[in-house]
Amino acid sequence: MSTVIDNAPYTAFHRRLALACSGGPLLDGYILSIVGVAVTGMQPELGLSTAAVSLIGASALIGMFVGGAVFGVLTDKIGREVMYTADLLVMVACSVASFWADQVWLIVALRFVLGMAVAADYPIATSLLAEWLPIKERGRLLGKQIVAWYAGSVLAYVVGYLFLQFGGNGSWRWMLASSAVLCLFFLVIRRGSPESPLWLAQHGRGEEAVAVVRKHLGREVTVAELTSGGTDEATGGEQMGAGSLRVLFSPAYRRRTLFCGLFFLCQVAPLFAMLTFGPAILGSFGLPGGTVMDTLGTGLISLVFLVGCYPALRAIDTRGRRPTIILSFALMIVPLVFLGVWPTAPAALALIALCAYAFLCGGPNVLDWTYPNELFPTQVRATAVGFATSVSRVGAAVGTYLLPLSLSGLGIGPTMLMAAALTAVGLLVCVLWAEETKGVGLQTSSQTPAPSEPELIHA
Template identity: 85%
Template sequence: MSTVIDNAPYTAFHRRLAFACSGGPLLDGYILSVVGVALIGMQPQLKLSTGAVSLIGAAALLGMFLGGAVFGVLTDKIGREVMYTADLLVMTACSIASFWVTDVWAIVALRLVLGMAVAADYPIATSLLAEWLPVKQRGRLLGQQIIAWYAGSVLAYVVGYVSIQLGGEGSWRWLLASPAVLCAFFMVIRRGSPESPLWLARNGRGDEAVELVRRHLDADVTVDELLAGEPAESERMDAGSLRVLFSARYRRRTLFCGLFFLCQVAPLFAMLTFGPAILGAFGLPGGTVMDTLGTGLISLVFLIGCYPALRAIDTRGRRPVIIWSFALMIVPLMFLGVWPTAPSLLALAALCAYAFLCGGPNVLDWTYPNELFPTSVRATAVGFATSVSRVGAAVGTYLLPMSLTGLGIGPTMLMAAGLTAVGLLVSALWAEETRGVGLQQAAADAPAERARERTAERKPVRV
C-alpha cells in the first residue's frame, strides 16, 4: 500500500519544512540545558537550597508532561497549523520575564509554562512533518529532529561558557532570557508552513488537501488516495482520543512508545541538567568552567551518536537498532556504578560512551510514535509519549541531587543502569519494524500482517 506522499520525490520543500519543525526540539534542548549553567550563579545569589535547585531543574519537565498530554489532543482535533506558532510566542514571553525573577517560585512558575509550550511543539511539528515526508526519508528526517535537540543543548553550554567568561556568575539572568532570541528566529522561519494534507482530508477539507499536494509536491492526487490506509468510515476513530490509544488495537504500541522514551530520557535529562554536579562527584573540579565544558562535551557526544544511528535505522531497521542500543548503554553505567572512584577522565570517557550509544533510542523518540498511529491520533500519541517520558525525566532530575548527596555516585549510576535495562526489556518485547513501510500502512497494520506480506513478496513464483 503506497500513497502519492510516500512516493513523492524529495525536494527543497521537505528540507525547508524539516528545518522549520526543528525549532521546537532545538529550543527544548537549549531551555533545559541552559538552566544547568545558570544555576552556577543563581544558587549563591538567590541562596537556593538543594530542594529548590531540584525543583527548578524539574519544573520545565513537569510542564512538558502537562503540555504534551493537552496539546497533542488539541493538535489532532483542530489541526497542526493552527497551533504552530502560538507556542513560540509563549516561550518568548516566559524567557523575557525570567530576566526579572527575584525568588524561586517565580522561576519555577515560568519554567513550568516554558515546558508546556515546548511540549506543545513536539506533536504539532513532528506529526506535520511525518505527514508530508516520502517513505525513504521519513526515518532520517524525523530522527534528525532529535539532533536539533542536542544542537540546542550544546549551544546552551557554549553560550553559558561565554557568558560566565564575560559576565561572571551574574550573567545567569541573561542566560534565562536568551531563548527569546531563538524563538524570534524560528517564528520567522515558520511563516508560510502548510497544514498537513492528511489531516485536512480526514477532516472534510479534501479540496484544500489536494491543492496543497499539487502546490508543494507538484502531484495530482484525489481525496480517496490521501485517505488510503485510513480506517473505514464505520471504524473511524475520534480525533485526539486518549481512549483510542488504550484500545486493544493500540494499547501495546502506546505502552511501548511511552516506556522506552521514559527509560531513555530519565538518566539523560538528569545528566544534562546536573552534569557539573555529576562530574564533580567523580573528582572533576567543581564550580569552575571545567565542569561546564565537561558537560558540554557530553552533550556534543550525544549529538554525534545520533548520526550513525540515523543511517542504521534505514539500513538495519528500527527494531535491531533500539534493542542493541539499550543493551550497550547499560555497560558504561554499570562500570561507573561498580567503580565510583574511577579517575575523573576515565569517568568522563564512560559518560561519553553512554552518550554516544544513546543515539539509537534518541533518533526513534519521535519516529516510532509518528509511524505507529494513524492521522486521527498521531499527535495525541506523540504528546502522550512525551508526557510519560517527562514524568520519568522530572522525577530523575528532582531526585538526582538528593541521590548524589544521600547515596553517592555509585548507587546513582546503578539505578540509571537498572532503568536502562527496563528499556531493553520493553524494546525486546514490543518494538516493531516499520522501515520502508508507508506511513498509513505502518499505523494501520499489525506487525504480524506486515511480516506475512514481506515474506510473500520475497517468495519466488512457481510456474
C-alpha cells in the same frame, strides 16, 4: 493507499519544513540545558537549597508532561498549522520574563509554562513533518529532530560558558532570557508552512488537501487516496475520532502506546538528569566543581550525544528500527554499570564512560519521535506523540529532581547503578514490543498488524 506523498521527490520544500520543525527540539535542548549552567550563579545569589535547585531543574519537565498530554490531543482536533507559531510566542514571553525573576516560585512557574509550550511543539511539528515526508527520507529527517535537540543543548553550554567567562554577577538572568532569540528566529522560518494534507483530508477539507499537495509537491492526488487508512480494528472498523485517547488504549493500539511511552521514559530519565546536573555528576568523580571545567565537560558529553545520532540515523534505514534500538539499549547499560561499580574512577575515565553512554544513546534518540509518528494513524498521531512525550517527561522530571538528592544521600555509585537498572527495563520493553517500520508507507505502518502478520513486529 496513497503513494503520492510517500514517493514524492525530496525537494527544497521538505528541507525548509524539516528546518522549521526542528525549532521545538532545538529550543527544548537549549531551555533544559541552559538552566543547568544558570543554577551555578543562581544558587549563591538567591540562596537556593538543594531541594529548590532540584525543583527548578524539574519544573520545565513537569510542564512538558502537562503540555504533551493536552496539546497532542488539541493538535489532532484543530490542526497542526493553527498552533504552529502560538507556542513559540509563549516561549518568547516566558524567556524574557525570566530575566526579572528573583523568587523561586516565579522561576519555577515560568519554566513550567516554558515546558508546556515546548511539549506542545513536539506533536505539532513532528506530526506535520511526518505527514509530508517521502518514505526514503522519513526515518532520517524525523530522527534528525533529536539532532536539533542536542544542537540546542550544546549551544546552551557554549552560551553558558561565555556568560560565565564574561557576564559577571547576574549573568544567569541573561542565560535564561537568551532562548527568546532562538524563538524569534524560528518564528520567521515557520512563516508560510502549510497544513498537513492528511489532516485536512481526514477533516472534510479534501479540496484544500489536494491543493496543498499540488502547490508544494507539484503532483495530483485524490481525496480518497489521502483518506485511506482512516478506519481500523481499534475502533471496530469505524472512522476513529480525532485526538482520541481512547484509541491509544484500545486493544489494537495499547501495546504500541505502552512501548512508545516506556522506552522513551527509560531513555530520557537518566539522560535529562545527566544533562541538567552534568557538572554535579562530574564533580562527584573529582572534576573541579563550580568552574568552567565542569561546564565544558558537560558540554562535551552533550556534543557526543549529538554525534552518536549520526551512525544511528544510518542504522535505522539499513539495519532497521528494531535491531538498532535493541542493540543500543543493551550497550548503554555497560558504561553505567562501569561507573556504578567503580565510583572512585579517575575523572578522565568517568568522562570517557559518560561520553560512551552518550554515543550509544543514538539509537533510541533518533527513534523517540519516529516510532510514535509511524505507529499511529493521522487521527491520533499528534495525540500519540504528545502522550509518549508526557510519559517520558514523568521519568525525566523524577530523575532530574532525585539526582542531586541521590548524589548527596547515596553517592555516585548507587546513582549510576539505578540508571543502569532503568536502562535495562528499556531494553526489555524493546525486546518484547519494538516493531519494524523501515521502508513502510506511513498510512500502512500506522495500521495495526493482523494476527497473521507477525513479520511487521519482528522483522
